[in-house]
Amino acid sequence: MSRRRVVVTGIGTVNPLGADTQTFWKNALNGTSGVGRITLFDTSGFGVKIGAEVPGFDPDEYMPRKVSRRLDRNSQFFWVATDQALRDAGIVYDEDDPEAERAGVVVGSGIGGIITMQETMDVLRARGPDRVSPVAITKIISNMAGGVVSIDFHLYGPNTTAVTACAASANAIGDATEIIRRGDADVMVAGGTEAGICELALSSFSQAKAISTRNDDPAAASRPFDADRDGFVMGEGAATLVLEEYDHAVAREADIYAEVLGYGMSADGYHITLPRPGGRGAARAMDHALADASLRPDEIDYINAHGTSTKANDATETAAIKTVFGDAAYTVPVSSTKSMTGHLLGGAGALESLVCVLAIRDGLVPPTINYETPDPECDLDYVPNTAREVDVDRAMTNSFGFGGHNVALVFGKP
Amino acid sequence: MERVEIESKLVDLLVEELGIERDNITMSAKFEEDLEVDSLGVVELLMALEDNFDVKIPDDEAEGITTVGEAVDIVSTKING
Numbered sequence: 001m002s003r004r005r006v007v008v009t010g011i012g013t014v015n016p017l018g019a020d021t022q023t024f025w026k027n028a029l030n031g032t033s034g035v036g037r038i039t040l041f042d043t044s045g046f047g048v049k050i051g052a053e054v055p056g057f058d059p060d061e062y063m064p065r066k067v068s069r070r071l072d073r074n075s076q077f078f079w080v081a082t083d084q085a086l087r088d089a090g091i092v093y094d095e096d097d098p099e100a101e102r103a104g105v106v107v108g109s110g111i112g113g114i115i116t117m118q119e120t121m122d123v124l125r126a127r128g129p130d131r132v133s134p135v136a137i138t139k140i141i142s143n144m145a146g147g148v149v150s151i152d153f154h155l156y157g158p159n160t161t162a163v164t165a166c167a168a169s170a171n172a173i174g175d176a177t178e179i180i181r182r183g184d185a186d187v188m189v190a191g192g193t194e195a196g197i198c199e200l201a202l203s204s205f206s207q208a209k210a211i212s213t214r215n216d217d218p219a220a221a222s223r224p225f226d227a228d229r230d231g232f233v234m235g236e237g238a239a240t241l242v243l244e245e246y247d248h249a250v251a252r253e254a255d256i257y258a259e260v261l262g263y264g265m266s267a268d269g270y271h272i273t274l275p276r277p278g279g280r281g282a283a284r285a286m287d288h289a290l291a292d293a294s295l296r297p298d299e300i301d302y303i304n305a306h307g308t309s310t311k312a313n314d315a316t317e318t319a320a321i322k323t324v325f326g327d328a329a330y331t332v333p334v335s336s337t338k339s340m341t342g343h344l345l346g347g348a349g350a351l352e353s354l355v356c357v358l359a360i361r362d363g364l365v366p367p368t369i370n371y372e373t374p375d376p377e378c379d380l381d382y383v384p385n386t387a388r389e390v391d392v393d394r395a396m397t398n399s400f401g402f403g404g405h406n407v408a409l410v411f412g413k414p
Numbered sequence: 415m416e417r418v419e420i421e422s423k424l425v426d427l428l429v430e431e432l433g434i435e436r437d438n439i440t441m442s443a444k445f446e447e448d449l450e451v452d453s454l455g456v457v458e459l460l461m462a463l464e465d466n467f468d469v470k471i472p473d474d475e476a477e478g479i480t481t482v483g484e485a486v487d488i489v490s491t492k493i494n495g
Contacts, residue, residue, distance in 0.1 A: 066433035070454075131465075134457040 001396060004049040006177045007414055008257040009249050010089025010242030011354050012081040016052035018236055020084060022131070025358050027340070028366040029387040031221035034341050035233050038112030040197050048206045050218040051234035052342030063152075069087035070135045071148060072113030073195035077238035078145035079152065082130070082189055085240035086153055090254060091187060093154040104157030104185045105146040106176040108168030108192035110346030111201060118200045126220055142346075143240075144194050144299045157185040163346070165401030166306075167265075169239070170349025170409055174263035176243050186248040191240035193348035203233060204308055209274060210310060222306035222343075223370035224336035225314045225378040232308040235342025242356070244376050257414040258357045261295065261394065264288025268404030275400060279320030282306075282398065285406035286324045294396060298328040300410070302365050302390055304352045304381075304397040307336025308343055315377040322380075335383040335389055339369040349399035349407065356395035356411045365390045415493050421464065421486050428482070432460045441483035449482075462487060 011021055016034025018024035027034075034052040043049040062083065068076055086092065093100035118140040124132050138144055139185050143161040150159050158179050158256065162171035169192020176190035205211045212231040214221035222233040234325035249256055249275040265288065268281035290297060306317055323328045338344075342350055359365050362408055371384035394412040401407075421441070428434045434449050445451040451459060460476050462471065463485065469492040479485050 064433065069433050131461070133461070138454075275480045356429075 004181045004183060005246035006180045006243050006260045007246050007249050007413070008241050008260065008357050009244045010085040011240070011252040011257065011357060012084025012088060013237065013239040013351060013354055014054055014057070014077050015082045015237030015239065015344065016054055016350055019054065019057070019080070019266040021354070028355065029364055030336065031302065031369045031385055031387065032340060033222070034235070034367060035218045037218060038197060041199055046202060046378045048202055048205070048211050048213055048231060049215045052233055053197060054237050055097050055233065055371055060258070062329045067148070070139065071144070072116045072139040073111055074113055075139070075145040075148055075197060077236070077331060078191065078193035078240065079108055079149060081191060081193070081238040081240040082153065083150045085189065088411065089142055089170060089242040089244070091242060095154055097154060098152045101156045102185050103155045103187035103189070104179060105150050105155050105159045105189045106162060106172040106179070107146035108162040108164070108170070108172035108346045108349065109142040110163070110165045110168050110194055111196050113140035113144070114196050114201055115198045116140050117196050119206065130352040131347045136233055138277070140149055153188060162304065163256045164405040166345050166348055166401055167399040167401035167405040167407040168346035168349065169244070170353065170397065170399035170407035171265065173241060173243070173260070173350060173353050173409055174265065174407060177260045177263055180243060180245050186245045188243045189240055189349070190243050191238060192347040193238035194347040196345055197234050197236050206275065207232065210223070214242050220370050222309045222339050224305065224309040224339050224368055225375065225382045227375035229309045229311065229314065229388060232338065233342035235338070235344045237341070237344050237351065238347050239352060239354045241350065246259065258360045259413045259414050260409065261412045262289040262293025262410035264290070264292055264408045266406045269407065270404055275316040276404070277316065277322065279316040280315050281404060282317060282320035282400060282406045283323040286396065286408045289396065289408035289410050290324070293412070295410065297325040300332055300394050300396050301392045302356070302359055302395040303332055303334040304356050304395060305336045306398040306400045307333050307368065309338060309340055313400065315375070318378045328381050329380055331381070333365050333383045335365055335368045337366065348396065352397045352399070353411065356397050359392045359395055359409060360413055361390055363391050365392065417486065417490055418494070420490050422478055424482065424489065427462050432452055432459060433465070441481065441486065443482050444480050445482070447453060467493060467494060
């Protein structure tokens with residue numbers, strides 16, 4: 001029996017470049033930076049003062065106040081992206097719809113409701129335990145993003161959460177694909193979200209020397225693969241893909257964006273933050289994804305890189321791509337969405353999957369912006385600064401997370 | 415504080431803090447049945463009352479509050495004696 005095929009029939013996003021897919025995609029193709037001075041809190045005393053925020057986000061524009069007030073910003077983002085994606089897919093389940101039991105959710109988030117965690121600790125220390133909100137915990141836990149969309153959009157099938165740091169939402173899409181493949185669901189909402197721009201996360205990332213300190217020129221701070229890169233820029237936002245079993249999508253005459261062809265993962269087993277030098281772990285994830293897709297490396301037309309703009313990631317990822325792709329590494333276009341959006345952490349894999357899907361649909365590859373000075377260790381075609389027309393039949397996206405989690409996904413023309 | 419003032423402040427609280435529709439709020443409306451305030455919401459409501467009216471409502475007294483009017487009563491008694 002042949003394997004059940006999984007296709008993408010709906011997409012949605014809210015991120016630093018736009019609060020909807022169309023705005024995001026236009027800005028990404030134009031090479032727009034979403035990075036600026038942080039406004040979400042006062043950065044006095046902080047060495048890092050820049051981030052990529054979702055500008056002017058007001059949850060009450062999208063959902064009832066009764067819903068928004070009990071959600072952390074990260075779940076609010078996911079709610080918005082999921083609402084868009086389900087509308088885009090033309091999927092609406094009534095409360096008693098038996099089909100809803102065949103529709104589930106996998107969400108990825110790196111650090112869940114960390115803003116609420118920080119705010120709640122302030123209340124606890126200042127005012128004592130009986131002033132702590134009864135919904136503090138439910139706002140903090142990473143799975144609530146998936147929980148709340150299952151409640152509000154009536155998705156009663158499998159529901160789980162990946163928390164593999166910056167690989168989380170790539171795992172979410174891969175795991176959701178497997179759930180459909182093995183027959184446990186016909187429709188899966190798969191995506192990721194993050195809202196980590198707060199004192200706690202920024203200070204710790206900063207102490208770990210992972211973040212760019214280019215405060216004087218925020219738009220140039222995220223510069224993956226460039227010789228003068230000095231760390232990633234914290235971003236925030238969410239992206240959701242509606243995945244659907246192929247025959248199910250065809251039967252309801254859904255528009256199909258792309259097919260999920262391959263999912264591979266591995267662990268570095270090396271260090272809590274640093275990638276294994278040489279990128280052997282990352283290479284194995286890409287190998288597994290290609291094998292799962294039954295494709296040769298030279299059949300990939302575009303790689304959406306993890307490309308964080310840290311010294312270590314970009315060199316290691318480049319080495320890993322060369323290990324897997326051989327000579328083809330030098331001809332396949334590779335670009336980093338994070339050059340524009342900053343790093344959405346647990347939301348990144350889903351947003352970058354969305355980019356692959358749109359690149360396939362439109363035959364356009366968004367650029368790596370701020371690429372000015374080549375680094376001898378990064379010697380591939382990074383689609384510098386200007387979007388490019390490329391006939392993309394198949395695209396790969398990489399996601400790597402603290403802890404040594406490596407994930408690769410392959411998407412193809414339907 | 416005049417009772418009417420407490421009423422108006424409480425209604426604002428229910429709308430702004432708990433996200434309840436203003437049109438549904440009457441003095442006889444029951445929190446759980448009519449206004450769909452769940453068990454977590456009851457705790458949030460009590461915290462909001464304590465913070466905004468600067469009163470202390472012990473658990474045993476809180477159990478007697480089922481309607482908006484009863485919430486006004488207890489706050490009024492606490493403030494005005």
